[in-house]
Amino acid sequence: MTAPLLETKQRSFIAPQMAGRLSVAWLVAGGVFVLLWLAGDEVAKWAFAYPKDWFIPAAKWVSLFMKWLINDASFGIFTFTDLTRFIAAIIDLPYRFVLSLFATGFLSGQGSSAVQIVPPLSWIAVTGVVAMMGYFAGGRRLAIGVAACFGFLAVFGQWSSAMVTLASILVAVPIGVVGGLLLGIASYRWQRFERAITPALDLMQTIPVFAYLVPILVLFGFGPTAAIVATVIYAMPPMTRITTLALRGVPSEVRDLGRMIGCTRRQMTWRVMVPSAQESLMVGVNQVIMLSLNMVIIASMIGAGGLGFDVLAALRRLQIGAGLEAGFAIVALAIALDRLSQAYAWKVSQPHVETSRTSFAARNPYTLAALGLIVVSGVLGLIMPSFQNYPETLTLSTGSFWDEIVKWININFFDTLEAIKNAVLLNILIPFKRFLGDLPWLGVTGILAFAGWRLGGWRLALLIGALAALIAATGQWEKAMITVYLCGISVIFAALIGVPVGIIAAERERLWRGVQVVIDTLQTLPSFVYLMPVVMLFRVGDFTAMIAVVAYSVVPAIRYTVLGIRRVDPKLIEAGLAMGCTPWQLLTKIKLKLALPEILLGINQTIMFALSMLVITALVGTRDLGQEVYIALTKADTGRGIVAGLAVAFIAIIADRLISAGAQRTRKRLGLV
């Protein structure tokens, strides 16, 4: 994207205006809009349906560009494809190693003629080692929790698939975290860089993966490496965003201290700023882990295998129970990885106690114990196979239990559910869809640009107007409106559920722990797993899609609300108490106001998450841009897919910029800046 980009957060110029003038301007704009909408049909037909002759053949251009990039682009000595293949080979090295370690064992030879030289880590060794890591970082409780998660994988017969998935996650997450951190630091340091990267981050997070899957496959080769690349592209943006935000949030006293003791720039970043921002940074790490695991299904479509493949295969056979088991195995992995990483970060941030003991064994009891366990269980595994692989006879399965439950609900409650669905559909969804569908593109573009002008000045207006017009000019207007309708309704529901839940959970540690499990589950349990039972109960269509989108996008609304409220300075709350605030006043006048930046970031992320679910909802028969992307994928039409994907991204950017600008204005008025 080369359009002039805006840094709305930094915008200091807002024309001072009186409330009266504001509403007059809005009245005039609204009046023109309504006039165009109602009477324009005869005068200017082209304002409603974008004339075909004016279409920009963007899809063709993109396809041609991709063709050039893949076949002809060259840096002289090597071609672009050589470069991407080289990157793929570099990523492949650690991946092969980790895969061998956990899943396949170290092999000599290739394919089916390969011979195993060293077996992979046994299930006992892996479970034992993660339990020890848990004990080291977080004590007995964490050890038991982590061991239970891995035990679940073994007992439910998901071990081998889970290890394949784990291997790709263990490669993708560090790349995503380090890359995101570096980009975040860079954009904190250099404003120019931030301006350049913000739209790129928006694009990375909102262009549906299906849109760029085909070029990635061609450039990086078919298989796990391409899946890792796609995963990193999708999972990294939140880390970058949160890093920048967290560094900004470091109290100025800390910065001053750093300056006073004479830190160099590098020391300042790594010894002062990053450690002080650690708590917020860990939210970023959490997001990278969760989003990476979220990609497991799509990654399995391009050769990553593992649990994602099991989920897809089970649901194609309508074995809801089997799909759910594989789905929960993904959740178990997510929770174990997340809790371990959180505990480690906390441990590292604690003051270091220098020990006088010098022997290696005394300093590294855990490392030695882990190595011992690996060797012992490995050797025992050669004699007794059950030490190497969890014995098949002892695996559990919920069998047809879940299928029976869904059947029971289906038979007994279908009519009730159908009545609820029809009520929501007929009274909310369909009227809203019709309303949006009837609006003239020119009017909507105009009013959006106008809103941009009022909220952030003419540059914002220009950007938003241009993006909206581009959607129409590439012939996507109708589908874009269906997208706005589906996501808009879902985001409203998600915010209505998520923000209150976050407020309640923020100050109740126990409840928060429970809520965390629920939202981690929602975020990592592949939507596909619950989508099929939902289809059984609600049929294919918009309502089913909406349930899936809400279930997924409610997560950031909750998470960021909690983060915001917890970051409120306790001194301010004390001050409020001292002044005799009621709990309600305390909440509305102090906590919510101060937590507003995070809550708005949460809503922003809710919109991004909702848009990223479009690909999944395409699988239950929507007619929006997500479907367009999906169709393009099935026809391997790169241009069509990317153009539709960009339209999704444009919607996201418009929403994001308007919300940010509005929030900025509100905060100024409240004196928060």
Add this chain to the structure above:
Amino acid sequence: MRFSTLKHAAIALTFSSAVTLSPALAQESTDPIKLTLHDWTGQLITTEIMGEVLKKAGYSVEYVQADYLAQFAGLESGDLHVAMEMWETTGRDAMDASTATGKTEVFGPTGMQAKEEWWYPEYMKEKCPGLPNWEALKDEKCAEAFSTAETAPKGRYLGGPVTWGGFDDERVEALDLPFEVIHAGTDAALFAELESAYQRQAPIMLWIYAPHWAPAKYKGEWVEFPEYTKECYTDPKWGSNPDALYDCGKPFGDIWKVGWAGVKDKWPGAYKAIKAFTLNNDEMGKMITEVDLDGKSVSDVVQAWMGENEPRWSEWIKK
């Protein structure tokens, strides 16, 4: 269950034996041949049979999980080598686009025939006695029996994903059927709805294809439309509606084997074996049922087939 009989099996078999003997295996690459696995049982079975046969011939084989359509990128670049099931009915466009690049090649038909058509559960016959004849659907009462709140008084027909094509919207119009076409997004969603309706013995009319486990699990029938001919899709004059195309049923079609164009030179013997491979719908239907409904593992079913059909597959890899 209905499976059409096959003519291609025999043709392909004779074709393979007619080819002259290949050079010794020693000259061929020892790199693993990568076969793609998709997410439906029939394809897993087909691929594993091919893989096992190639292993018997001394080749190294690797299975790679890949998406049905996304795999073409891998096949063109040579990252992947063989895809065992490309359905005429759903994958033709992607296949043609890919082979046009010259980087992939069709390895001939698998011998299996894809069948797809409008389908209804048996219990719906009471409500619409004229079935399976398509003309029964023109009756408004009959169509209403298939309706839901959103489509009433029209009947509701659940079509396949938009990407499958199939011209159902056009068919409804051409045959003047009082039905509304709703597109499911995936076939998982398609069968989820069928399962749901079947449990409640509720009305449903949907797109079903074979070979698949569904016609084995659920009792029902395909609607009998005027039989498909090429003219029906190209010449409006054909059929009951003189002004419209698609006034007939859906075509049957082959299921093709496709792969990287380099296979021929890299593994000539394997290339011949892959080309010679054939199965028929009845065999496949039986195996799919064993896996999906009887709960056997794919490997067990494949091994059983290998045991029973040794003369057949050893012919494919004969030097």
